[in-house]
Amino acid sequence: MPFRDRTEAGHRLAQALLLHRGDEPVVLALPRGGVSIAAEVARALNAPLDLILVRKIGVPQHPELAMGAIVDGADPLVVRNEDVIATAQVSDSTFNAACKQELAEIKRRRTRYVGSRAHPKLQGRTVIVVDDGIATGATTRAALRSIRKQKPGRLILAVPVAPTDSLVELRSEADEIVCLENYESFGAVGFYYSDFHEVSDEEVRSLLAAADAQVPKPAGAL
Incomplete structure (x- = not known):
């Protein structure tokens, strides 16, 4: 398996994104599986973590x-x-x-997950959208298009693993794509993790709370 679990995949993805630390990015996760990955990215980049809710x-x-x-x-x-x-x-x-x-x-x-918690403004910011992988790309495409409407300065898609053809189809939706592993014959995202347990609502809430405690609220938070 390329990845032991989402935490390891998030750590490796964060290393590939370190050059954006100086951009003061905002990290957005697709729940639930993407939150564990995004939490590692946000920690490494000292960035705020928020959710993009897509179904x-x-x-x-x-x-x-x-x-x-x-x-x-x-x-x-x-x-x-x-x-x-x-x-x-x-x-x-x-x-x-x-x-x-x-x-x-x-x-x-x-x-x-969110309640009354503050959300960072995205206009003019470097926004990094994170999930634990891509299958058909439908939810990812919807997320990127929704964020693009908020006029980010730069829009980056970051995932540990994806089908090669889905990455090609998504290139027009993001300014940059960072993907650690891609395969022409793909199957399901869970095939690439030794531990791909279902992330609970409580885990999501805990990860968001930990991220909030780590990074000061950005100027302009809603």
Whole structure:
């Protein structure tokens, strides 16, 4: 296995990102698995850690197959995977119902993880988006597009492992991509970790609290 667990992968990813420490970046994690990785990156870069809440919209009969993704916000951003929608013959009403279901889960997670905690402004900043890996790229693409709307100075995608073709497709969405391992024949993200346990809500809350204690709140925090 390339990685023992998410902590080791995060440490190795952080080493590859050290040149951005002087940029005073903001690190955004895709929960839940991405938070363990991002916490290591934020610690190494002395950067604030926050969440970008994205949910995959799964095909009803095959929920692991992404037909799109949705990102939280005042005007939630939806990304559709038209090829999957057409192949699975998913109607607009079915797709919209799935969107509403995932948006409700996003709101639950925002309340659970974030509450009233301050969020750093992203405009003009170097923003590093971190996950534990990429599968289809649907949730990653949605996250990057949502962040781009906030006008960051530089947008970086950083992951330990990903399919080669997904990285190619995402190059237009980020200014830079840092990926430690990529494979043409991929499978699932968990195949590349010896320990790929499901990260709990409590682990997410604990990692965010530790990050808040480590890094002073940036000027301009909301």
